[in-house]
Amino acid sequence: MILKKVINNDGTIIYVPVTKEDAVREDLDSLVFSDDFSRDEFENYLEDLEERLEEETVDLEDEAEEVEAEVVDDKKEEESLFTKEALEMGRKISESARKAAEKIKKSTMDFSNKVKDSIDLSAFKSTSKSKKLMSMLPFLDEEDLNELVNEIVNNPEDYKDLSLVEVLPFLETEQCDKLFILYLEGNFKKISISSLVPFVSKEALSKFVDEYVKGNYSNVNIDSILPFLSSKDVKRVFMYNLKKDD
Amino acid sequence: MIDVVLVGKKISALRKENKLTQDDLASKLFVTRQNVSKWEVGTTFPSLDTLVELTKIFNVSIEELLCLEEDIVINDDDIFVGHNRLFIINSIIDGSIKVDVPSVLYQMSPVERMMILRAIKENKLQVEMEELYPKLTSSEQKYLNNMEVAIYDFKKGNK
Known part of the structure; x- marks a missing residue:
C-alpha cells in the first residue's frame, strides 16, 4: 500500500493511502510504502511511464533529424545546380523543411511538457475539501462513514479528489464486504479489486469461492484475489482450476 | 492468506533443487526471467495457471508450494522480516501469530495500525488496553474511544 504524509493544522502527521496513479503526482519524499511489494510495484509503474515518454521523444527526435538531414542534402544539391531558378527552388524547399523540423521539435517539447505536467504536484493537488475530509476520517463514526461511502459510490464525480482507497482502512469489515459484493455484481467499478480485497473478511471471500467453483464470477480476476484467500479456499480454487483444465 | 515472500523463497528453493x-x-x-525473479523476491505472485504448472514441474502439492501448512516463525525485533507485511498483520488479527501488540505496534505503518485497531474494535483481537492506549496517537485514541471500554487517564492517573 502506498501512503502519503499529510501534516494537519495542529502539526500532527497522518498518513493516508493513495493509488499509484495519484502517487506519481506527489513528492516522492512524502510517500511511504507499507511493504516492499508496494514499493516495487510503484517503481515499476514509474519506469513504465518514463520508458513510454522516452520512446515518444526518441521517435519525434528521429523524425526531426531526418528532416534536418534533408535540408542539408537540399543545400548541397543547390550548389551543384548553379541556375538561378534551381537555387530559388532549393531555398524554398530548405526553408519549408526547416520550418517542419522546428514544428516537430516544438511538438516533442509540448508532449514532454504535457507528460511532466500530468505528474506535476501543483497540477493535481487535492482540493482543500478532500484534504479536510481525509483528516476527519479517524473521527467519523460508523454512521458517518456509511454515509460517506454511499455518497462516493452513488456520486463519484462529486468526490473525484477523494479516492475510496483512502477511506477503506477506516471502514468496518461489513462495509468493505458490501463494497466487494457490489464490485462482484458489476455495480461498482470505482476501485480496483486488488485495493479492496485486503480489507474484505475471510467469510465474504469464502462465499465468493463457493460461487466461483460453481462456475460463477468467471470474469473476476481470480489472480488478484488468490493471495488473500484462506488455505482451504486456495485449495478449492486450485482443485477447481485443475478439473477445468482436464 | 498467502505469504507471497515465503512462497517466493519456496519457488527459489524448489528451482535450485531441480537444478x-x-x-x-x-x-x-x-x-x-524477470517474472521468475519477481516471484522469488515476493514482488509479484504467479497466476493460478502458473501455480498449476509449477506444481507439475516441481512435482509438489499446492500446499507445499504455497507453504500453506508451514508454521509461521517471526522475529520480535522485526516481525516483518522475511514475510509479506499484510500477511503478518492478518495473521496477528486471526490469531495465527501470537505477539504482544503494544510492544510491536511501533513497527507498523499507520494503515497497518488502523487494521489492528479495527480488529480490536470489532472484538477480533484481544489486547491489554492499559498497555496499548499510551502508544497510540490522539487520532487513534479517538478512533478507539467509540468502544465501550474503560479509558485510563494516564496523565492524571485516574480511571
Whole structure:
C-alpha cells in the first residue's frame, strides 16, 4: 500500500493511502510504502511511464533529424545546380523543411511538457475539501462513514479528489464486504479489486469461492484475489482450476 | 492468506533443487526471467495457471508450494522480516501469530495500525488496553474511544 504524509493544522502527521496513479503526482519524499511489494510495484509503474515518454521523444527526435538531414542534402544539391531558378527552388524547399523540423521539435517539447505536467504536484493537488475530509476520517463514526461511502459510490464525480482507497482502512469489515459484493455484481467499478480485497473478511471471500467453483464470477480476476484467500479456499480454487483444465 | 515472500523463497528453493536456472524455469512456463525473479523476491505472485504448472514441474502439492501448512516463525525485533507485511498483520488479527501488540505496534505503518485497531474494535483481537492506549496517537485514541471500554487517564492517573 502506498501512503502519503499529510501534516494537519495542529502539526500532527497522518498518513493516508493513495493509488499509484495519484502517487506519481506527489513528492516522492512524502510517500511511504507499507511493504516492499508496494514499493516495487510503484517503481515499476514509474519506469513504465518514463520508458513510454522516452520512446515518444526518441521517435519525434528521429523524425526531426531526418528532416534536418534533408535540408542539408537540399543545400548541397543547390550548389551543384548553379541556375538561378534551381537555387530559388532549393531555398524554398530548405526553408519549408526547416520550418517542419522546428514544428516537430516544438511538438516533442509540448508532449514532454504535457507528460511532466500530468505528474506535476501543483497540477493535481487535492482540493482543500478532500484534504479536510481525509483528516476527519479517524473521527467519523460508523454512521458517518456509511454515509460517506454511499455518497462516493452513488456520486463519484462529486468526490473525484477523494479516492475510496483512502477511506477503506477506516471502514468496518461489513462495509468493505458490501463494497466487494457490489464490485462482484458489476455495480461498482470505482476501485480496483486488488485495493479492496485486503480489507474484505475471510467469510465474504469464502462465499465468493463457493460461487466461483460453481462456475460463477468467471470474469473476476481470480489472480488478484488468490493471495488473500484462506488455505482451504486456495485449495478449492486450485482443485477447481485443475478439473477445468482436464 | 498467502505469504507471497515465503512462497517466493519456496519457488527459489524448489528451482535450485531441480537444478534449474531462472531462465530454464521461465522457458518452461513461457514467461520472462524477470517474472521468475519477481516471484522469488515476493514482488509479484504467479497466476493460478502458473501455480498449476509449477506444481507439475516441481512435482509438489499446492500446499507445499504455497507453504500453506508451514508454521509461521517471526522475529520480535522485526516481525516483518522475511514475510509479506499484510500477511503478518492478518495473521496477528486471526490469531495465527501470537505477539504482544503494544510492544510491536511501533513497527507498523499507520494503515497497518488502523487494521489492528479495527480488529480490536470489532472484538477480533484481544489486547491489554492499559498497555496499548499510551502508544497510540490522539487520532487513534479517538478512533478507539467509540468502544465501550474503560479509558485510563494516564496523565492524571485516574480511571
